Amino acid sequence: MTFTVAIVGRPNVGKSTLFNRLVGKRLALVDDQPGVTRDRREGDAYLFDCRFKIIDTAGLEEAFDGSLEARMRRQTERAVEEADLVIMVIDARVGVMPIDEHFAKYLRRGKTPIALMANKCEGKVGEVGLLEAYSLGLGEPIPFSAEHGLGSSDLYDVIKEHM
Ligand code: GDP
Numbered sequence: 137m138t139f140t141v142a143i144v145g146r147p148n149v150g151k152s153t154l155f156n157r158l159v160g161k162r163l164a165l166v167d168d169q170p171g172v173t174r175d176r177r178e179g180d181a182y183l184f185d186c187r188f189k190i191i192d193t194a195g196l197e198e199a200f201d202g203s204l205e206a207r208m209r210r211q212t213e214r215a216v217e218e219a220d221l222v223i224m225v226i227d228a229r230v231g232v233m234p235i236d237e238h239f240a241k242y243l244r245r246g247k248t249p250i251a252l253m254a255n256k257c258e259g260k261v262g263e264v265g266l267l268e269a270y271s272l273g274l275g276e277p278i279p280f281s282a283e284h285g286l287g288s289s290d291l292y293d294v295i296k297e298h299m
């Protein structure tokens with residue numbers, strides 16, 4: 137069975153940008169509009185000598201039944217169930233938001249190993265969010281920039297650790 141990594145987190149934190157970087161193709165739709173990735177996407181990811189399956193998800197919103205948010209939540213739940221490792225992404229420029237805490241709480245209840253990624257960490261503006269990330273109780277955050285490709289070796293170490 138292929139090692140499977142699911143990328144989860146609220147809309148607009150950079151999940152699809154991370155997915156595209158790891159898959160190397162513009163398979164996932166990236167947009168400034170939150171929640172643009174309506175459909176789940178899968179791809180074969182490469183990170184140095186590591187190969188694994190990766191799942192991009194829409195952001196989980198606080199759910200209202202029957203809504204788009206509820207569908208996105210189910211999608212996230214399904215990806216988490218399938219995954220050997222979940223990468224929860226936050227936006228280090230914005231910091232920890234209540235919805236991130238909601239996510240973290242949900243993920244902490246499960247059995248799947250979680251890696252926390254503080255994305256958009258390029259430059260000084262990300263530093264506060266990186267520190268705040270510790271409060272989510274998911275261990276040490278990986279400082280990352282999906283757009284600029286910073287943090288790949290830290291991500292690699294975490295993935296290798298769980299493979
Ligand atoms: P998703 O909704 O979580 O899938 O987020 P997207 O990948 O669609 O990205 C949302 C926005 O954040 C886009 O405008 C991206 O260009 C931007 N973004 C993604 N990664 C980074 C990053 O590392 N740094 C900065 N500054 N912006 C980023």
Ligand code: MG
Binds near residue numbers: 164173193
């Ligand atoms: Mg997306």
